[in-house]
Amino acid sequence: MSTVTSTGTKRFASGNEAVIDAALAAGCHFFAGYPVTPATEILEAAAEKFPANNRVIVPTEGEVAAIHMVAGASLAGYRAMTATAPLGLSLMSEALSFFSGMTELPGVVVVQQRWGPGDGSLGPGQDGYNQATRGCGHGDFKMIVLAPKNVQELADLTVEAFDLADRYSLFVLVLGDQLLAIASEQYVVDEPAERPARDVEFGRNNGLVLPELVAVDETAGDFAALERVGRRWEQKYAAIERDEARAERCGDPGPIDVLIVAYGSLARIAEYALSQIRELGLRVALVRPITLWPFPAEAVRSAAHDSAVVVVAELSMGQMIDDVDRAIGRRPDGFVNWLGGRAPSTEEFAERVIERYNELKPDHAMKGAVT
Amino acid sequence: MKVVAEPIAEALAPHGFDFCPGCGYGSVLLALTDVVREMQEPPVFMVDIGCVDFMTAHMPGDVLMGPHGRTSVLASGYKRMQPHRLVCAVQGDGGFMGLGAAESLHTAARGEQITIIVLNNGVLADTGGQLAATTLAGKATSTTPDGRGPQHGPPLPFLEMLSLLSGVAFAERVAIDSALGVRRVRRAIAKAFEVQRSGAGLSIVEVLSPCPTHWRMDSVQAWEYITQSVRTVYPTGVLVDRTRVEATAHDQGHDE
Amino acid sequence: MAKTVGTVAIDEHLCKGCDLCVVVCPEHVLAMTDRLNAKGWPIVALIADGCTGCTLCADVCPDGVFTVFREERAGAASPVGARS
Numbered sequence: 001m002s003t004v005t006s007t008g009t010k011r012f013a014s015g016n017e018a019v020i021d022a023a024l025a026a027g028c029h030f031f032a033g034y035p036v037t038p039a040t041e042i043l044e045a046a047a048e049k050f051p052a053n054n055r056v057i058v059p060t061e062g063e064v065a066a067i068h069m070v071a072g073a074s075l076a077g078y079r080a081m082t083a084t085a086p087l088g089l090s091l092m093s094e095a096l097s098f099f100s101g102m103t104e105l106p107g108v109v110v111v112q113q114r115w116g117p118g119d120g121s122l123g124p125g126q127d128g129y130n131q132a133t134r135g136c137g138h139g140d141f142k143m144i145v146l147a148p149k150n151v152q153e154l155a156d157l158t159v160e161a162f163d164l165a166d167r168y169s170l171f172v173l174v175l176g177d178q179l180l181a182i183a184s185e186q187y188v189v190d191e192p193a194e195r196p197a198r199d200v201e202f203g204r205n206n207g208l209v210l211p212e213l214v215a216v217d218e219t220a221g222d223f224a225a226l227e228r229v230g231r232r233w234e235q236k237y238a239a240i241e242r243d244e245a246r247a248e249r250c251g252d253p254g255p256i257d258v259l260i261v262a263y264g265s266l267a268r269i270a271e272y273a274l275s276q277i278r279e280l281g282l283r284v285a286l287v288r289p290i291t292l293w294p295f296p297a298e299a300v301r302s303a304a305h306d307s308a309v310v311v312v313a314e315l316s317m318g319q320m321i322d323d324v325d326r327a328i329g330r331r332p333d334g335f336v337n338w339l340g341g342r343a344p345s346t347e348e349f350a351e352r353v354i355e356r357y358n359e360l361k362p363d364h365a366m367k368g369a370v371t
Numbered sequence: 372m373k374v375v376a377e378p379i380a381e382a383l384a385p386h387g388f389d390f391c392p393g394c395g396y397g398s399v400l401l402a403l404t405d406v407v408r409e410m411q412e413p414p415v416f417m418v419d420i421g422c423v424d425f426m427t428a429h430m431p432g433d434v435l436m437g438p439h440g441r442t443s444v445l446a447s448g449y450k451r452m453q454p455h456r457l458v459c460a461v462q463g464d465g466g467f468m469g470l471g472a473a474e475s476l477h478t479a480a481r482g483e484q485i486t487i488i489v490l491n492n493g494v495l496a497d498t499g500g501q502l503a504a505t506t507l508a509g510k511a512t513s514t515t516p517d518g519r520g521p522q523h524g525p526p527l528p529f530l531e532m533l534s535l536l537s538g539v540a541f542a543e544r545v546a547i548d549s550a551l552g553v554r555r556v557r558r559a560i561a562k563a564f565e566v567q568r569s570g571a572g573l574s575i576v577e578v579l580s581p582c583p584t585h586w587r588m589d590s591v592q593a594w595e596y597i598t599q600s601v602r603t604v605y606p607t608g609v610l611v612d613r614t615r616v617e618a619t620a621h622d623q624g625h626d627e
Numbered sequence: 628m629a630k631t632v633g634t635v636a637i638d639e640h641l642c643k644g645c646d647l648c649v650v651v652c653p654e655h656v657l658a659m660t661d662r663l664n665a666k667g668w669p670i671v672a673l674i675a676d677g678c679t680g681c682t683l684c685a686d687v688c689p690d691g692v693f694t695v696f697r698e699e700r701a702g703a704a705s706p707v708g709a710r711s
Contacts, residue, residue, distance in 0.1 A: 035498035035499065035501045037498065040498050040501070043514060044513045048516055051517075059515070061504060062440065118438075119420060372632075372634065372680070372696035372697055372699075373696065374695070375680055375682055375696065375697045376685040376695040377694045378641075378692070378693065378694065383690075383691045386640070387641040388689070388691075390690075391643075392644055393689065394689060397690050398689045401689070401691060549687075550651055583645075589645075590645040590647050591647065594647070
């Protein structure tokens, strides 16, 4: 999935800066945001580049203002986005329920995860998974969640997020982490492109501003009408689940000894660790969900089907593991994790996976230190 | 010779403060500690997220840090249930006047019996120096590379606005831009705690604090920036003192 | 009126080289040196006689670097700069 789809010039910059280059290329015309580690540079890059490209950028007093302004800009017909960390996403939850879940406005939120509840750590985490994939707010609603593993994919998925948001009329989250945010890598992205406003009809069909409930006073008690809306949403989410789930598998073809399931930066570390695991005589593969919602259950299930052991790896106490559990029909055999904002080296990652494998298959225990 | 001034070792322990050179926060912390050590029982402190949270390890009393901007309401809840304790919220301008503006407004409207110390350095410093509600017109920050322009509105006279509310018993603005200014910080903080003790209502001390790092100046230039620029928008002096029938000339109006 | 006589002790570990004391000292007896402390900051030093123990340096220092001493004199007026 790191196919470079653009024909632009090669650049070298951090993930956070790449997000803004991608947004400009995607025809995003509005950015509102508030600084929060590790997403602050996205706001600063927008402040630097948006005005020169005829786009609007508002540094707001807080995340609540930012997300509401994004909703307003989207209602005005323009591609709009903000960027934050899970801490700020908490503040945006109500608005996302309203504007993605109810009003079905398109929008993009890039979320760079740092670990921990409260003020947390400044290091990378993946404990924003549940927050992002379970709708992040009240009510029955979902947002598409995309999980890049490197700066190029962060740029590509940011562009694609705007397309998906428009296609399905909802907010799309691009879920990165602190490593992706600050790592500087090569990437290619198209030149900035302007995009005319789309036509937005208030209170008419096409799914905006609850057309079925034009006059809330009249229909607040009309449970049949409300159910019709709910069923429409149910079908919308079912269609996304059917058509947009995405994953990438790499490593040895089946049958294998160990399947690792990981996403984002940790999946990239896992990828580098595969050769070290293989050196000890294990057949190993990695399946990496790229959409976290909809979760690519079928891809994970079929990768796990011919693996003796399934190990889930996360920078959290275990959130994606529950989705893996549901996908493969049983509790994954092993779980390796890191907390506190710490991410492992490839050596440590490989060692921990081997440890788990040895615990599970003592008769086939792999010996020897990982070099 | 005898000692006529010495540092407050317990505030500085173990290795001094973590603020940038020339930052005003150290001076405020020393002044606050100087006031508190003369009390029988120290206040309970609530601290916002921002450069203020580097004060946490040095606060002269029990301290809790809460979500950004909500410090005043956290403090209010505590004070309502422990009215005999002095409660002090310490925030930056970003939290007090920006993200937490609604909370600050209603704390003042309700006349909560707490003391708020606001350190106003005209930027969101902790995250790298972005535009704040208090940034002066024309000032470059990391989110206003060409300077604060009309699209951002003028800087917000927040303390002036809050002082209109009868729940604000005492509001004073002081500036760390001279030795005299630093001394006024201590006096204002002491007065604010007296107001809290009297039960008259909310007491607020706003300290204009230099931020050489994000103002992109040296410490001396930062002092001058406060004297020559910041104070034209944010004048120092007692904004309101509802605890006295007549404020004296000494307290009222702008100094210097 | 004769000036008072004083001196200062400087805690070099705490100094951050911010220069405020140098600028504020009315007797110009403080200056930044080239020496760096363990944290990498330049350190201030007393470079001449003439300190009056006025405490302005201690007042403005945000980092608690100064201890200020002053000689007592019989019949002297109220010390300049005493902390109120």
